[in-house]
Amino acid sequence: MVNVRRQPRISWEALLLSLPALLFVVAMFILPFLFGLNLSLHTGLKAEGELTLSNYLQFFNDPTQSDAIGITFQVALPVTLFSIVISIPLAYYMRRGIRFERFITTLLILPLTLGNVMVAQSMLMYYGRQGWFNQALQAIGLIKQPLALVHNWIGVEIALFIQNFPFVFLMILGYMSGINPDLERASRMLGASAWRTFWRVIWPLILPGVAIAFCLNFVANFTVFPSAVLVGRPDDLTKVLSIVAFRAAYEQNNPAYGTAIAFTMGIIEFLVVITVLWLRNRMARASVLGAGKGA
Amino acid sequence: MEKIKKLELQGMTRAFGTAKALVDFNLEIAGGTFVSLLGPSGCGKSTALNCIAGLLDLTAGAIILNGQPIHHIPAEKRGIGMVFQNYALFPHLNVIRNVSYGLENRPMPRAEIERRVRWALDLVHLDIEEFGHRFPAQLSGGQQQRLAIARTIALEPNLLLLDEPLSNLDTKLRNEMRIEIKNMHRQLGLTTIYVTHDQSEAMSLSDVVVVMRAGRIEQVGTPQAIYDCPNSLYVADFMGYSNRLPVQIVERDGDEWRVQTETGVTLRATSTYAGSANWQPGERVVAVSRPDELLAEPLPDTNQMRGTVHLVDFVGKAYEILVRLEGKEETQLLVWGQHPIELERPLSFGIRPNRLLLFPMDDTPPAVRVKTRYREPAWQ
Amino acid sequence: MATSAKTYAAPAAATRPRVSLSGLTGKILFYGAIGLFIVNLIAMVSTVIIDSFAQSWFKTLLPPAFTTQWYSDLAQDHNMTQLLENTFFVAIATTLIALAIGFPAAYVLARKQFRLKGALYGLFLLPMLIPPLVYGIPLATLLIRLGLGGSLVGIVLINLIPITPFVIFILTPFIEQVDPAMEAASRMLGSGRFRTFRRIVLPLIVPGLLAAGVLALVRTFAAFELTYLVATTGSSQTLAVALYGDASGAGIRAHQLVNAMAVVYMLSTMTLVVIALIFVKPTQFVMSIKNR
Numbered sequence: 001m002v003n004v005r006r007q008p009r010i011s012w013e014a015l016l017l018s019l020p021a022l023l024f025v026v027a028m029f030i031l032p033f034l035f036g037l038n039l040s041l042h043t044g045l046k047a048e049g050e051l052t053l054s055n056y057l058q059f060f061n062d063p064t065q066s067d068a069i070g071i072t073f074q075v076a077l078p079v080t081l082f083s084i085v086i087s088i089p090l091a092y093y094m095r096r097g098i099r100f101e102r103f104i105t106t107l108l109i110l111p112l113t114l115g116n117v118m119v120a121q122s123m124l125m126y127y128g129r130q131g132w133f134n135q136a137l138q139a140i141g142l143i144k145q146p147l148a149l150v151h152n153w154i155g156v157e158i159a160l161f162i163q164n165f166p167f168v169f170l171m172i173l174g175y176m177s178g179i180n181p182d183l184e185r186a187s188r189m190l191g192a193s194a195w196r197t198f199w200r201v202i203w204p205l206i207l208p209g210v211a212i213a214f215c216l217n218f219v220a221n222f223t224v225f226p227s228a229v230l231v232g233r234p235d236d237l238t239k240v241l242s243i244v245a246f247r248a249a250y251e252q253n254n255p256a257y258g259t260a261i262a263f264t265m266g267i268i269e270f271l272v273v274i275t276v277l278w279l280r281n282r283m284a285r286a287s288v289l290g291a292g293k294g295a
Numbered sequence: 296m297e298k299i300k301k302l303e304l305q306g307m308t309r310a311f312g313t314a315k316a317l318v319d320f321n322l323e324i325a326g327g328t329f330v331s332l333l334g335p336s337g338c339g340k341s342t343a344l345n346c347i348a349g350l351l352d353l354t355a356g357a358i359i360l361n362g363q364p365i366h367h368i369p370a371e372k373r374g375i376g377m378v379f380q381n382y383a384l385f386p387h388l389n390v391i392r393n394v395s396y397g398l399e400n401r402p403m404p405r406a407e408i409e410r411r412v413r414w415a416l417d418l419v420h421l422d423i424e425e426f427g428h429r430f431p432a433q434l435s436g437g438q439q440q441r442l443a444i445a446r447t448i449a450l451e452p453n454l455l456l457l458d459e460p461l462s463n464l465d466t467k468l469r470n471e472m473r474i475e476i477k478n479m480h481r482q483l484g485l486t487t488i489y490v491t492h493d494q495s496e497a498m499s500l501s502d503v504v505v506v507m508r509a510g511r512i513e514q515v516g517t518p519q520a521i522y523d524c525p526n527s528l529y530v531a532d533f534m535g536y537s538n539r540l541p542v543q544i545v546e547r548d549g550d551e552w553r554v555q556t557e558t559g560v561t562l563r564a565t566s567t568y569a570g571s572a573n574w575q576p577g578e579r580v581v582a583v584s585r586p587d588e589l590l591a592e593p594l595p596d597t598n599q600m601r602g603t604v605h606l607v608d609f610v611g612k613a614y615e616i617l618v619r620l621e622g623k624e625e626t627q628l629l630v631w632g633q634h635p636i637e638l639e640r641p642l643s644f645g646i647r648p649n650r651l652l653l654f655p656m657d658d659t660p661p662a663v664r665v666k667t668r669y670r671e672p673a674w675q
Numbered sequence: 676m677a678t679s680a681k682t683y684a685a686p687a688a689a690t691r692p693r694v695s696l697s698g699l700t701g702k703i704l705f706y707g708a709i710g711l712f713i714v715n716l717i718a719m720v721s722t723v724i725i726d727s728f729a730q731s732w733f734k735t736l737l738p739p740a741f742t743t744q745w746y747s748d749l750a751q752d753h754n755m756t757q758l759l760e761n762t763f764f765v766a767i768a769t770t771l772i773a774l775a776i777g778f779p780a781a782y783v784l785a786r787k788q789f790r791l792k793g794a795l796y797g798l799f800l801l802p803m804l805i806p807p808l809v810y811g812i813p814l815a816t817l818l819i820r821l822g823l824g825g826s827l828v829g830i831v832l833i834n835l836i837p838i839t840p841f842v843i844f845i846l847t848p849f850i851e852q853v854d855p856a857m858e859a860a861s862r863m864l865g866s867g868r869f870r871t872f873r874r875i876v877l878p879l880i881v882p883g884l885l886a887a888g889v890l891a892l893v894r895t896f897a898a899f900e901l902t903y904l905v906a907t908t909g910s911s912q913t914l915a916v917a918l919y920g921d922a923s924g925a926g927i928r929a930h931q932l933v934n935a936m937a938v939v940y941m942l943s944t945m946t947l948v949v950i951a952l953i954f955v956k957p958t959q960f961v962m963s964i965k966n967r
Contacts, residue, residue, distance in 0.1 A: 018795060089705075102957065104709055114720070126715075245812055396874075400870070
């Protein structure tokens with residue numbers, strides 16, 4: 001009986017093929033990340049000397065800087081909630097497919113392809129005091145005075161909504177249409193109304209997806225940058241964390257400080273994501289237990 | 296390719312990490328034989344096939360073709376033909392190009408390639424004029440099946456491997472293709488190894504049947520031998536011996552055994568089980584039988600049993616009657632009768648002693664699966 | 676299989692809310708909401724276009740007079756050829772490199788099973804999950820210190836970070852779709868690894884490569900934040916960065932001029948998107964991470 005070579009534990013072929021991408025990610029992402037971490041833990045340009053948290057402390061101790069956290073939340077959270085909440089009924093309606101589906105999805109990806117600068121610029125024109133939007137509302141008599149929709153946090157939120165809503169919507173639509181239609185039919189045959197079917201059957205099933213969509217959307221909204229400058233008031237009303245980080249790094253020529261702020265932003269997002277996922281787990285368990293006879 | 300005189304599979308073993316998919320597979324195949332590997336999913340039959348093909352490396356063991364070891368040779372150089380379960384036809388190539396694909400790997404003049412393509416398509420009854428320029432997606436299931444075979448045959452391999460080729464076809468097509476495969480085998484005389492879970496397929500096509508279980512060979516023999524004399528409860532179960540009757544050994548009587556049921560009825564039975572020589576009186580064993588041999592109109596001088604009719608099914612050739620054993624209602628047996636009978640009526644039935652087979656009680660139930668987390672892909 | 680498709684269709688019609696009040700309301704609300712969104716969007720874009728041709732525009736529905744002066748001013752203000760060249764170069768270079776290193780990685784993820792696969796997956800997922808500004812500032816700082824600040828090479832490098840995993844995750848399902856049995860069949864028919872790849876795998880993956888390439892192209896063309904961190908001004912500006920510079924230069928530029936720039940930018944991206952839609956479905960534009 002001849003013994004043939006044994007099955008190798010590590011597939012060398014796999015390693016070789018993925019090596020370029022692997023090296024790239026490590027060299028261009030992990031290492032710079034660590035570099036940034038190191039940078040943020042030192043003061044001064046040289047990143048020498050002992051590790052210190054002074055950059056971070058400086059940020060938190062300076063209210064004119066750390067209030068950016070609150071401002072960013074104020075900008076990001078409502079938009080995210082609104083996007084999610086409005087996506088759900090829309091996706092619900094579309095879940096089995098509708099006539100103009102391809103047309104609608106094509107139109108929805110328009111803002112994504114326009115880019116945030118273009119969206120911001122067009123908002124200034126359209127939502128400005130003399131823009132068509134205000135003109136139209138005044139013409140139908142809905143308002144007397146033009147609404148201040150730009151150069152404040154409302155403007156930023158509108159901009160964020162326009163850019164990110166299609167993404168959230170399509171994601172939730174994906175989850176919604178992934179639910180087996182037979183489940184709904186079974187629920188109706190067992191006597192549940194459409195409303196009940198939604199809460200007992202559909203909602204628990206899309207909850208994981210909704211949580212993920214929320215996290216992704218929140219993270220995207222939290223790191224808003226050009227919109228906050230162009231349609232906001234970057235000096236006070238919409239002084240978001242990314243602006244503060246950018247200014248520190250580029251205008252004040254203190255990349256260590258800027259990196260520290262950027263990382264703080266990242267950590268805050270991370271904490272929010274963890275919280276949301278934890279909440280999701282709790283809700284999932286509750287809805288299964290509270291369903292009585294089972295979802 | 297030179298014709299096979301002898302294919303020896305010696306101790307073929309294949310493990311995936313700690314899971315053993317194939318263990319100590321030993322088989323000698325003479326040239327021109329049609330061999331079936333038969334068993335439920337997870338029994339290792341596809342693994343064995345892929346090892347022979349060279350798509351999987353052996354963890355241990357050897358494959359010797361006409362005296363030459365081939366298990367170190369990569370799959371593409373073994374000259375073995377393989378037809379896959381899902382056909383694996385190249386969707387971007389038309390019928391002709393699919394068939395010529397393998398031929399183009401060899402230094403062959405264009406004219407020869409065309410001749411072979413024609414011959415192969417002719418063999419599987421796919422008209423080259425009508426279908427030649429179509430693409431696999433435009434063919435029916437049966438036509439795709441034929442194309443898969445033609446593509447392989449065109450290379451005139453020395454060995455043909457088929458991995459459950461008929462499982463995706465409906466019954467009528469399956470029967471048609473079964474006949475075609477058998478015809479082709481007669482015509483070309485190719486050594487063939489055929490994997491299936493369908494015992495009737497294996498029976499009708501093969502010269503030799505290899506029943507597999509949990510990575511090992513359970514029994515090898517002609518279809519007739521396996522059908523009449525299964526050597527284990529697993530094989531018997533697989534072959535359709537679905538009646539089980541727990542009994543106790545009374546004594547040995549020449550070639551036969553005298554046994555007693557739980558209700559005190561004495562029966563005469565035989566055993567093809569290798570370890571039956573060691574059975575002692577009082578030992579508990581199980582007597583199995585085929586429904587079509589447990590007859591509602593028992594002949595004299597055969598075993599006699601009594602029960603109550605519970606359900607009656609018309610199965611075309613006869614009435615299949617589910618009977619509750621008299622004295623032990625939980626024991627149910629399937630009996631064949633030529634006449635319909637009312638429910639709840641008493642029934643006498645019986646079986647010839649040499650068709651009532653005894654096996655040890657503690658055999659694990661069939662369809663034992665090896666943990667199959669390595670299932671896909673089945674090859675690297 | 677055909678029969679089950681039919682049974683889906685029939686009850687669906689029966690159990691969908693019939694044309695009752697709630698059904699009609701739902702319909703109105705849905706199309707109303709979508710319609711509102713799209714109408715606003717189109718109107719927004721239109722104002723920009725119109726304004727770029729406007730002499731001056733206050734309070735009226737349409738500007739009283741039109742002119743093309745802003746576009747000629749634009750040509751003098753910016754070196755448009757250079758901007759377009761830069762943007763295209765960055766987009767194409769990034770896409771090609773991402774495809775080159777991403778494709779083998781996607782193949783590995785799609786085909787092979789090995790112990791560290793989950794870790795590899797996670798590693799590639801990281802740059803997509805972490806927002807660009809968080810890793811962008813330290814990365815840009817590093818690139819600038821390496822002397823790549825303000826260079827096209829630097830822009831390509833920094834954009835590769837999010838684009839390479841993007842490409843990998845688009846390609847992987849395409850490769851998975853190709854039945855591995857086909858590769859096995861090709862081998863059994865005598866083709867070695869390389870030939871199998873060339874004649875069977877590659878032709879079947881081309882649609883995936885096209886889709887990934889085209890999407891990467893569109894994304895990189897419109898990319899702003901990362902590019903901005905590396906090259907604010909100077910000869911290696913891209914269209915998006917130049918537009919932002921114009922827009923944020925408060926009060927210095929006439930808004931018609933900025934809008935003219937925006938129109939040029941928009942035309943370029945639109946053209947790319949239209950070409951892209953030949954190869955990909957609209958939903959693939961947003962597919963970044965499938966939940967696994």
